[in-house]
Amino acid sequence: MSQPSTMEAADRRFGWFMSAPGLALLLAVILFPVFWALFTSVHEFTLIAPNFDTFTGIENYAAALGDPAFRHSLGLTAFFVGAVVLIEFAIGFLVALMLNGVERFKPIYYGILLCPLLMNPVIVGLIWRMFLHPSLGIVNYLLTVAGFEPVNWLGSTKMAIWTIIMVDIWHQVSFMIVLLLAGLSSLPKEPYEAARVDGASVFQSFFFITLPLMMPVIIVTLLIRMIFAVKTYDLIYIMTRGGPGVATDLVSYAIYRTAFVSLNIGEASAMSAILLAVILIFTGYLYRYMRTLT
Amino acid sequence: MASITLDKITKTYPNDVTAVNGVSLDIRDGEFMIFLGPSGCGKSTTLRMIAGLEAISSGDLLIGGRRVNEVDPADRDIAIVFQNYALYPHMTVARNLAFGLRLRHVEASEIQSRITRVAALLGIEPLLSRKPSQLSGGQRQRVALGRALVREPQAFLLDEPLSNLDATLRASMRTELIKLHNSLGTTIVHVTHDQVEAMTMGERICIMRDGDIVQVGAPMEVYRNPADTFVASFLATPPMNLLPGRIESDGDGLAAVVETCRLPIPAAYREAYASHAGKPVIVGLRPEDFQAVAVGGGRTAPVALHTITTEVLGPEVILVANFASPGGPEVHIRMPRDFRAKTGETVTLHFDLPEIQVFDPGTTRVLARPFLP
Ligand SMILES: Nc1ncnc2c1ncn2[C@@H]1O[C@H](COP(=O)(O)OP(=O)(O)OP(=O)(O)O)[C@@H](O)[C@H]1O
Ligand SMILES: [Mg+2]
Numbered sequence: 017m018s019q020p021s022t023m024e025a026a027d028r029r030f031g032w033f034m035s036a037p038g039l040a041l042l043l044a045v046i047l048f049p050v051f052w053a054l055f056t057s058v059h060e061f062t063l064i065a066p067n068f069d070t071f072t073g074i075e076n077y078a079a080a081l082g083d084p085a086f087r088h089s090l091g092l093t094a095f096f097v098g099a100v101v102l103i104e105f106a107i108g109f110l111v112a113l114m115l116n117g118v119e120r121f122k123p124i125y126y127g128i129l130l131c132p133l134l135m136n137p138v139i140v141g142l143i144w145r146m147f148l149h150p151s152l153g154i155v156n157y158l159l160t161v162a163g164f165e166p167v168n169w170l171g172s173t174k175m176a177i178w179t180i181i182m183v184d185i186w187h188q189v190s191f192m193i194v195l196l197l198a199g200l201s202s203l204p205k206e207p208y209e210a211a212r213v214d215g216a217s218v219f220q221s222f223f224f225i226t227l228p229l230m231m232p233v234i235i236v237t238l239l240i241r242m243i244f245a246v247k248t249y250d251l252i253y254i255m256t257r258g259g260p261g262v263a264t265d266l267v268s269y270a271i272y273r274t275a276f277v278s279l280n281i282g283e284a285s286a287m288s289a290i291l292l293a294v295i296l297i298f299t300g301y302l303y304r305y306m307r308t309l310t
Numbered sequence: 311m312a313s314i315t316l317d318k319i320t321k322t323y324p325n326d327v328t329a330v331n332g333v334s335l336d337i338r339d340g341e342f343m344i345f346l347g348p349s350g351c352g353k354s355t356t357l358r359m360i361a362g363l364e365a366i367s368s369g370d371l372l373i374g375g376r377r378v379n380e381v382d383p384a385d386r387d388i389a390i391v392f393q394n395y396a397l398y399p400h401m402t403v404a405r406n407l408a409f410g411l412r413l414r415h416v417e418a419s420e421i422q423s424r425i426t427r428v429a430a431l432l433g434i435e436p437l438l439s440r441k442p443s444q445l446s447g448g449q450r451q452r453v454a455l456g457r458a459l460v461r462e463p464q465a466f467l468l469d470e471p472l473s474n475l476d477a478t479l480r481a482s483m484r485t486e487l488i489k490l491h492n493s494l495g496t497t498i499v500h501v502t503h504d505q506v507e508a509m510t511m512g513e514r515i516c517i518m519r520d521g522d523i524v525q526v527g528a529p530m531e532v533y534r535n536p537a538d539t540f541v542a543s544f545l546a547t548p549p550m551n552l553l554p555g556r557i558e559s560d561g562d563g564l565a566a567v568v569e570t571c572r573l574p575i576p577a578a579y580r581e582a583y584a585s586h587a588g589k590p591v592i593v594g595l596r597p598e599d600f601q602a603v604a605v606g607g608g609r610t611a612p613v614a615l616h617t618i619t620t621e622v623l624g625p626e627v628i629l630v631a632n633f634a635s636p637g638g639p640e641v642h643i644r645m646p647r648d649f650r651a652k653t654g655e656t657v658t659l660h661f662d663l664p665e666i667q668v669f670d671p672g673t674t675r676v677l678a679r680p681f682l683p
């Protein structure tokens with residue numbers, strides 16, 4: 017009995033030893049900045065007076081949460097996340113269901129689907145900014161050719177957030193499709209045959225077999241996508257800079273503005289901490305859920 | 311209740327494997343039909359075509375006289391027990407059983423009473439609230455059987471439904487299925503590898519090989535009159551001994567000669583075997599047709615057996631021996647439980663001549679002969 021446990025301990029020591037360099041690097045580039053930001057968030061630290069002389073406690077947090085602009089950003093981000101995740105899920109599931117029945121040219125479909133996903137968000141933003149240019153963009157050109165009014169995609173306060181949502185869907189929907197398709201193709205085939213003999217229609221098979229069996233994959237996919245959507249920044253920076261006005265001022269971009277336009281690093285750090293807390297809640301839930309699966 | 315008719319049915323899978331090759335078979339209304347055959351001979355494929363899960367490449371399938379080639383499985387009113395169970399992994403046992411009934415809008419109270427009845431029959435009441443992943447293989451198999459039974463369909467298709475049960479449970483399930491068939495009178499097609507199931511359960515056995523039906527008939531008929539050497543060597547354990555020999559003239563009669571042993575052919579068979587006189591044949595001798603004591607009137611013939619070993623099974627003893635001479639072909643002979651013989655010992659036993667079967671070595675088919683009681 018003691019033999020294996022000493023061996024286990026030796027194994028564990030060896031494991032720590034081997035992963036120590038990697039862990040140290042992670043500590044330096046991730047954990048250190050996180051703690052530095054948390055430390056900053058409780059001080060009055062601006063780029064005009066970059067020092068930790070004044071400890072302010074929760075003042076930065078109170079200021080951030082009391083700021084209507086930040087609360088607007090939080091609400092807007094929640095709306096944005098809800099919209100992109102739900103629409104991407106709906107489209108993604110539909111396409112995945114259709115592709116799941118396809119045998120021929122499967123690699124080609126996969127290739128096409130993965131293209132947008134492989135693109136850098138900055139490139140995606142630039143491409144779409146050109147496509148959607150009010151007078152020079154191809155989208156409005158095609159609309160006028162087809163006899164429609166041109167649309168002010170990024171310049172109208174009503175339209176801009178929906179434009180960002182659409183571009184994000186274009187960019188990220190493949191992520192949903194690919195994950196859901198992987199889930200669908202790993203479902204067992206036999207229950208479907210049993211259901212056919214039991215008298216289930218295609219829809220009944222979907223609701224009584226596919227959906228329940230897919231639930232773990234669906235939840236994990238939704239959570240991961242939510243976590244990423246909350247952090248959306250690049251698209252906003254490239255396409256609208258949060259504008260017009262504050263119409264597309266998502267949290268990440270608001271933090272950037274507070275830090276590098278208003279030069280108020282302390283308050284920006286507090287905002288980041290709030291965002292981090294929200295993401296941590298999602299992640300913690302995701303982690304717990306994944307553990308119940310195994 | 312329904313009859314099932316297969317008319318020249320062929321199944322070719324997309325990868326050009328012809329799993330079933332022009333099979334014709336009439337399964338009567340209310341019949342208990344056994345499909346028996348080696349692994350990969352197309353039993354499951356045939357069953358799946360009857361269920362409608364596999365498209366029929368050519369030929370006609372009739373259920374209750376109606377052509378159903380294109381009819382959806384749901385509308386054929388048959389229940390199937392899959393070889394791999396195919397339970398719904400996310401539903402409890404009770405919901406697995408109820409699923410088909412709910413889809414068919416059976417009343418809740420009726421569903422409940424059927425589940426209770428079937429669960430009691432199969433001994434799965436304590437499992438009703440579990441998921442399939444929490445069951446053993448044999449328990450899953452019983453749930454799969456239960457899911458078919460609650461449906462009360464026109465016909466049951468059972469693909470090796472007892473294969474994963476222990477010997478005792480298998481024996482009792484066998485009896486339960488027979489009783490069930492007697493009381494319901496539903497058509498049953500039952501696929502099995504098990505000799506005992508094949509012999510005891512079915513009204514008829516359909517023996518398949520390489521996508522063809524080799525022989526169809528009542529168990530005893532197939533056992534006593536195998537159509538060819540394949541059936542002879544497949545049915546019953548130990549199977550029929552198939553020995554290379556000749557048919558020779560023996561005075562005014564015939565004899566089957568194996569090595570140095572002459573087995574006189576009963577007068578009633580002479581006409582049937584006359585055409586093969588002087589030619590090589592395969593002589594088939596069932597292990598159970600040897601006895602220690604000669605019977606008068608030329609009914610038996612003595613055979614010298616050179617013991618290799620004996621297998622004491624309890625109810626009986628299997629004598630493994632060289633036939634006729636120490637270098638002769640190996641035979642298995644079934645003897646009463648008190649039989650003993652030492653290795654190397656020569657035993658003389660008496661073969662019951664009317665039970666002899668003779669096969670053509672070229673076609674492997676039996677030389678048809680009259681049936682002596
Ligand atoms: N989906 C399939 N695609 C291609 N070939 C198949 C498929 N299913 C079965 N086969 C082939 O068809 C033949 C018959 O298979 P089948 O499953 O009907 O055999 P079986 O008699 O049920 O065997 P077993 O007793 O092992 O269950 C086999 O050669 C098998 O390899
Ligand atoms: Mg099979």
